Amino acid sequence: MALLEIDNVSVHYGIQRGTVKAVEKVTLKLDRGETLGLVGESGCGKTTAAYAITRLLPDNGDIVEGTITFDGTVIAGSEEEMALSPRKRKKFVENTMVDFRWDEVAMIFQSAMNAFNPVFKVGDQIAEAIRAHDDITKQEARKRVLELFKLVGLDSERIDGYPHEYSGGMRQRGMIAMALACNPKLIIADEPTTALDVIMQDRVLAEIRDLQRKLGMAMIIITHDISVVAEVAEKIGIMYAGRIFEYGDIDAVFERPANPYAMGLLASFPSIIGEKKPLYSIPGSPPDLANPPSGCKFHPRCKYAKEICKDQEPETIEVEPNHFSLCHFALELFNGQLKEVR
Ligand SMILES: Nc1ncnc2c1ncn2[C@@H]1O[C@H](COP(=O)(O)OP(=O)(O)OP(=O)(O)O)[C@@H](O)[C@H]1O
Ligand SMILES: [Mg+2]
Structure with missing residues (x-):
């Protein structure tokens, strides 16, 4: 059984002048541990596809057809879900997806620069994410954050730093640590390196690939840059x-x-x-x-x-x-x- 099966999925956004058909009839399969590169020009629907999988579409976005199955469970487009009115569906998704995000699928966002809350320490934010899923003490969570910092190459002293005290590359690493926090089966990395300089890009990319292989996670990497895909992926869409x-x-x-x-x-x-x-x-x-x-x-x-x-x-x-x-x-x-x- 594939880890992720996207079957004929279409996503529409409602806007004032009509409907944006951002994703249409997309069918994809991903096995455990496998890496898929998703490429295409700006605005072709890459981020929308990622948000469909993590069920993070904004309020005006809706999966209008198709199903997404993750590890044997239908996470989008089930009969139970589709029988509900659009408003009730949002609630249903919120309730059913809480445990799924970070735990099963983690996302490294396109704007990772702003993904941390500026008023909390980075280490505390990652610890919170861990504690939301695992029943462990604050000390245990902090220990785990330190391990993650080591894994992604962040200095342990930074654990008590605030996001604004981090450089761009460090924030990106922090985001990767966050994504790894709950040992997800799938990581979706949306342009994980475009905001970085070329040298840092290479380094962060090599790190993501290493970690992913070491931990046996599947990955969808979204990028404009085909050479990135050539470097890290086995499949391309x-x-x-x-x-x-x-x-x-x-x-x-x-x-x-x-x-x-x-x-x-x-x-x-x-x-x-x-x-x-x-x-x-x-x-x-x-x-x-x-x-x-x-x-x-x-x-x-x-x-x-x-x-x-x-x-x-x-x-x-x-x-x-x-x-x-x-x-x-x-x-x-x-x-x-x-x-x-x-
Ligand atoms: N909230 C929204 N409301 C209306 N239209 C949207 C919304 N978000 C995205 N779109 C539109 O949906 C289409 C796909 O956008 P999406 O962000 O998925 O593209 P992308 O491939 O990720 O682009 P980029 O490479 O620039 O990140 C675009 O036409 C975009 O304008
Ligand atoms: Mg995008």
């Missing part, structure tokens, strides 16, 4: 306009992508292996998700687009075992038989 455009093992997707958007995104990053090539940039910009284009949402930017792409949304095609692409011409692309039309 490439999102565009709320949908997964390509998904599979990293080697399979990097070596033989089967989707025009994925190909464009891969070509826009320097190759880690292989020859030097000029970098490509995908023309145009992502659509407004409150008013997306018809057919395939990528068609206005796609250099292979044909009539059908304007009219009809494509289905996801499995081009080889466990390698999926959302494109009318996925198989032709995979087999190198498709010609550019512009």
Whole structure:
């Protein structure tokens, strides 16, 4: 049984001028100990997908279809939940998710810089999180925080420091310690290093990877940066306009992508292996998700687009075992038989 199964999940936000379809029909699977990299341009729905899993969507956000199953338990979209009115559903989610967050799934937030409460000491905040889940004394919790500090490379003297006394990198490490506090089975790291300088980025990333392997946790790492995914993940999901455009093992997707958007995104990053090539940039910009284009949402930017792409949304095609692409011409692309039309 997979640790996490996301099946056909769509998330909508209600706004004044209509509905933002931020995540659409997303299907993903993650095994124990496995790492998935979720990439895509800004606004394609990565954070929304993470918030759907942790059930932390803001009040105007709702999972409108699909189910999420974690370790055998349906945590979103169960019959019991869907039978309730939207208001009662929020309450239901709050009640059922309390023990689940941090304990089973922990999240390192995109804005980790501000994730700590400024008026409490960092060590106390982590100790509180532990004590909320484990019935242990304050002293025991403090001991555990010290162990965590050591694990993430924070000086033990910092335990009584306030968030503003921490540098950016230290706060990020503090956030990682917080995420590890309850030994979760899954960590979702949303852009865990973008606010850091490159050297610190590398260090923090290496640390996250080490810890994750050592502790056997599964991880979803969300990032704009494909080279980060190449470094840490076994699987990759490439999102565009709320949908997964390509998904599979990293080697399979990097070596033989089967989707025009994925190909464009891969070509826009320097190759880690292989020859030097000029970098490509995908023309145009992502659509407004409150008013997306018809057919395939990528068609206005796609250099292979044909009539059908304007009219009809494509289905996801499995081009080889466990390698999926959302494109009318996925198989032709995979087999190198498709010609550019512009
Ligand atoms: N609370 C909200 N209300 C309305 N729309 C929202 C809300 N939060 C996000 N959105 C919209 O949903 C879409 C997906 O946003 P999301 O934050 O999930 O993207 P992202 O891929 O994480 O982007 P980034 O890489 O910039 O973090 C965007 O169009 C965004 O404007
Ligand atoms: Mg985001």
